[in-house]
Amino acid sequence: MDRRRIDSRLGPRRGLPPVLLSLLALVILIVSCVPHRFGGNQAAAERSTATGQPSPPGAATAETTPDPASPAATPSRTRVVYLDPGHGGPDTGTGGTTLDGTWVQEKDVTLAIALRTAERLRAAGIEVVLSRTSDELPGLEPQDVQPDGEGLTAEGVLRDLQRRIDHANASGANLLLSIHLNGHVDPAATGTETYYDSTRPFSDESRRLAELIQRHVVEGLREAGYDAVDRGVFDQTELEAPGLGVLPDYPHLVMLGPAVPGRLRPSAMPGVLNEVLFLSNPTEASLAQQPEIQDRIAQAYTDAILEFLAAVKS
Numbered sequence: 001m002d003r004r005r006i007d008s009r010l011g012p013r014r015g016l017p018p019v020l021l022s023l024l025a026l027v028i029l030i031v032s033c034v035p036h037r038f039g040g041n042q043a044a045a046e047r048s049t050a051t052g053q054p055s056p057p058g059a060a061t062a063e064t065t066p067d068p069a070s071p072a073a074t075p076s077r078t079r080v081v082y083l084d085p086g087h088g089g090p091d092t093g094t095g096g097t098t099l100d101g102t103w104v105q106e107k108d109v110t111l112a113i114a115l116r117t118a119e120r121l122r123a124a125g126i127e128v129v130l131s132r133t134s135d136e137l138p139g140l141e142p143q144d145v146q147p148d149g150e151g152l153t154a155e156g157v158l159r160d161l162q163r164r165i166d167h168a169n170a171s172g173a174n175l176l177l178s179i180h181l182n183g184h185v186d187p188a189a190t191g192t193e194t195y196y197d198s199t200r201p202f203s204d205e206s207r208r209l210a211e212l213i214q215r216h217v218v219e220g221l222r223e224a225g226y227d228a229v230d231r232g233v234f235d236q237t238e239l240e241a242p243g244l245g246v247l248p249d250y251p252h253l254v255m256l257g258p259a260v261p262g263r264l265r266p267s268a269m270p271g272v273l274n275e276v277l278f279l280s281n282p283t284e285a286s287l288a289q290q291p292e293i294q295d296r297i298a299q300a301y302t303d304a305i306l307e308f309l310a311a312v313k314s
């Protein structure tokens, strides 16, 4: 995001008395100093850029770079959304069998839904940055992968998630949506659920986004003819997190949770994780791999995100 454009919109107008000019200057100073407001990710983006890390494939670098030639009085600044299709590459996520016996992998469904969502958001004028745009994990290193090539090591998972978080922060996104599908040992388990983290400076906004995502996805599935179970919105810290072996006693989702000194740099914007459906349930696995249902979920995400952003002050 372009801080200069934000400030110029708050700037003094010609002909205002000196007292009002002073008040406006004070307001500008306060707004500029408030951390973790929308637009406050610019500093994170600049820090990340300064590290010289290469952008992962799929990074919309050109789209997220402020245009210095833009007129100062841009009517509204561009909003940026970070979409995180869960898993990828050797990390397949969970999986399940459809009613006709087809094996569905979580990583494939999350990518399909994310790409469809990106298309819709961009058509609505939103900048979208994705953690991945193919079945490759950007920045993956050999030591992140299990010796047999099946999945990532615990440290590898943490490093993969850290790369996604750093990428999200560098994008200056207004929000982060991590897309996953659920799995359970009981194939009867079904439904949609959304997580946020209640311990972050922007948790109220995360919760608002989580409620919008949850409502729109459930409504969308029901409109598509499936009587989806609304499992609700959860604060991750209320639940027993399985956690990663390398981050013991960390009752948070890594993508959304707070910092762990020396181990985890946290995401810097309102964020949620949506578990769309259960791949361990054959009916829901069948739905999840249907393009029409993926489109419906993408539309639900788009509607929820646009509604969320409409209430965010620029």
Ligand SMILES: [Zn+2]
Residues within 6 Å of the ligand: 086, 087, 093, 094, 106, 180, 181
């Ligand atoms: Zn997952």
